[in-house]
Amino acid sequence: MKKAKIMIFSGDGIGPEVMTESIKVLERALLGSGLKLQFETGLAGGCSLDQHGVPLTDEDLKKAKKSDAVLLGAVGGPKWDTLPHEKRPERALLGLRAGLKLFANLRPAKIIPALVSASTLKPEVVGGIDLLVVRELTGGIYFGKPRGVKEIKGGLEKKGFNTEVYSTSEIERIARVGFEAARVRRKKLMSVDKANILESSILWREVVMEVSKEYPDITLEHMYVDNCAMQLVRNPKQFDVIVTNNMFGDILSDEAAMLTGSIGMLPSASLGERKNRLGFPMGMYEPVHGSAPDIAGKGIANPLATILSCALMMRYSLGRDDLAKKMEVAVERTLEKGYRCGDIIGMGEAGKTKVGTVEMTEIVMKEL
Numbered sequence: 012m013k014k015a016k017i018m019i020f021s022g023d024g025i026g027p028e029v030m031t032e033s034i035k036v037l038e039r040a041l042l043g044s045g046l047k048l049q050f051e052t053g054l055a056g057g058c059s060l061d062q063h064g065v066p067l068t069d070e071d072l073k074k075a076k077k078s079d080a081v082l083l084g085a086v087g088g089p090k091w092d093t094l095p096h097e098k099r100p101e102r103a104l105l106g107l108r109a110g111l112k113l114f115a116n117l118r119p120a121k122i123i124p125a126l127v128s129a130s131t132l133k134p135e136v137v138g139g140i141d142l143l144v145v146r147e148l149t150g151g152i153y154f155g156k157p158r159g160v161k162e163i164k165g166g167l168e169k170k171g172f173n174t175e176v177y178s179t180s181e182i183e184r185i186a187r188v189g190f191e192a193a194r195v196r197r198k199k200l201m202s203v204d205k206a207n208i209l210e211s212s213i214l215w216r217e218v219v220m221e222v223s224k225e226y227p228d229i230t231l232e233h234m235y236v237d238n239c240a241m242q243l244v245r246n247p248k249q250f251d252v253i254v255t256n257n258m259f260g261d262i263l264s265d266e267a268a269m270l271t272g273s274i275g276m277l278p279s280a281s282l283g284e285r286k287n288r289l290g291f292p293m294g295m296y297e298p299v300h301g302s303a304p305d306i307a308g309k310g311i312a313n314p315l316a317t318i319l320s321c322a323l324m325m326r327y328s329l330g331r332d333d334l335a336k337k338m339e340v341a342v343e344r345t346l347e348k349g350y351r352c353g354d355i356i357g358m359g360e361a362g363k364t365k366v367g368t369v370e371m372t373e374i375v376m377k378e379l
Contacts, residue, residue, distance in 0.1 A: 014047045015289055015329055018078035020055035020071075020107075023100060024302025025312035026084025032372035033082075033317040036341075039376045040325070040334050051078065055107065056086025056100035056302075066103035072110045079287035080328035081107065081295040082321065085302040108148060113281040113295055114181075115188040116146040116260065117323070120267035120277065125346040129272030129355060132244065137270055142250040143192055144267055146260025147185040148281060150177050151211075153257050175211045177256065182218040184284065189254030190226040199230050199251035203239045203259055215256065236263070243267055268299055275300035275313055275354050278320035280327055287328060294328040296320040310367045313352035315342055318375060341378035350374050 019034070021027040034050070041048065053071035060066055066086075075081050087100040096102075107113070122130065122140040130137040155174035163170050186202070193200040202219045204212035216233055223231045234242070236259045242249065243263065247270050255263060268274045277299040282292040298316030306312055319342060326335035349363040356365055366374065 012045055012047050013289065014049060015079040015287070016049045016051065016077065017324075018075045018081045019050055019052045020075075020081065020083045020086075020103075021052070021058075022055060022084025022086045022302060023057040023088050024085060024304040024307045026056075026086070026302055028308070028310070028368055029298070029312050029314040029317045030082065030084045032314045032368055033321050035372055036314075036318050036338065036375055036379070037321045037325075039379050040338050040341075044331065044334055046329065046331060046334075055083065055103040057088055057091045059103060060091060060094070060098065060100060066098065066100050067106040072106065075107060075111060078293075079289060079291075080293065080324050081111070082317075082324065083107065083295055083297040084317070085298060085300060088302050088304040090304070107295060108281060111283055111293065111295060112149075112285065113283045114147065114149045115185055115282045116144075116148045116264070117188075117192070117280040117282065117327075118144045118146065118260075118264040118268065118277070118299065119279075119323075120144065120264075120271055122271045123276075123343050123346055125343070125349075126272050126276070126355065130270060131272070132270060136245075137247065137272075140247050140270055142247065142267060143196065143252045144260060144264040145185065145189045145192055145252060145254040146264055147177075147181065147255070147257050148260075149257075150181045151175055151257035153261075175209065175256075175258070177211050177215060179214070179218055182215050183222055186219045186222040186254060187225075188282065189252055190222065190229050193229050193252040194226065197251040198228060200226075200232070201239070201250055201253045202231065202233050203236050203253055203255035203263065204233065205236050205259075206233070207235060211256075219254070239263060240266060243270065265299075273355060276316055276319075278316055278323050280320075280323045282327060289328075289330055291328050291330045294324065296324040296328075310369065311353050312368050313354050314368050314372055315352070315375075318342060318372075337379060338375075341375050344378045345371070345374050348374075 021030040152175040155176040206212040322335040322338040351363040
């Protein structure tokens with residue numbers, strides 16, 4: 012029997028309750044699979060601040076580095092909003108990304124047929140959407156130097172500045188992630204840049220085109236980011252895999268998520284270059300939604316995004332696409348039967364059966 016070590020950071024707000032239920036689904040899916048998971052827990056975000064005074068301890072980061080994959084719940088909340096920037100709960104996320112050297116963020120945006128009416132766009136526009144945004148995660152304007160705020164004109168004015176910078180190797184490795192993802196999907200890759208204005212994007216396009224020679228089976232196209240933002244709303248079904256830089260990916264992945272009707276239904280994966288003990292990419296998996304502290308502890312939080320994040324972990328870090336599909340189908344069947352948590356019913360899903368966190372989990376487990 013194969014074994015894998017999973018590090019769990021449940022996070023803040025609704026994080027712990029949806030994580031607890033999602034692990035139940037994960038363990039049910041593993042029955043008879045020949046794969047056994049060993050779980051280790053740690054603190055990240057506001058809960059770590061409360062207990063240790065830092066968003067992420069060195070000890071917990073070391074534990075995460077020794078794992079085969081990491082499951083992360085949403086972090087943060089109003090309780091910690093007044094803290095200095097370096098102490099904010101969200102620094103735990105950045106610390107994990109940097110410490111685990113996770114450079115590629117994968118955000119699928121697939122509309123579940125039962126939820127087509129939840130989208131703000133017309134059903135004929137969004138029906139059948141199944142795309143993936145591959146975002147470079149550790150470079151670009153968010154990390155480039157020089158950066159800062161300085162006084163100018165003798166202190167009469169201030170100037171803020173950031174640097175958009177990419178090296179050939181950074182672009183090559185994220186481009187390969189995009190091509191590999193397209194290879195197991197519909198073999199179409201859209202590289203998004205701003206090569207008509209930015210020198211960094213000129214290099215981006217040149218390097219992506221060079222890497223494309225390694226993937227003659229993949230159709231590569233290029234699109235400026237402003238046009239891509241428009242096309243995602245106008246004709247989203249034209250996209251299969253989108254690969255882009257850190258800032259553009261940050262924006263476009265949220266736009267793509269909302270096409271499906273709810274950012275609270277979607278999972279994400281962040282992958283690194285290091286292989287785990289099973290020979291697959293070490294990755295961190297988390298729901299896209301926030302910590303929603305206003306509903307924490309009420310038993311009404313939607314666990315589906317975290318369950319689907321566990322499915323992504325199965326696919327990318329544990330090499331079990333069969334179990335990932337099994338979990339995804341169970342979620343789809345649950346929704347097809349009309350079961351909804353309150354966040355989905357609030358988006359045009361009146362007349363369905365409203366259930367809480369635990370009940371939704373139990374229904375998904377039955378569908379497995």
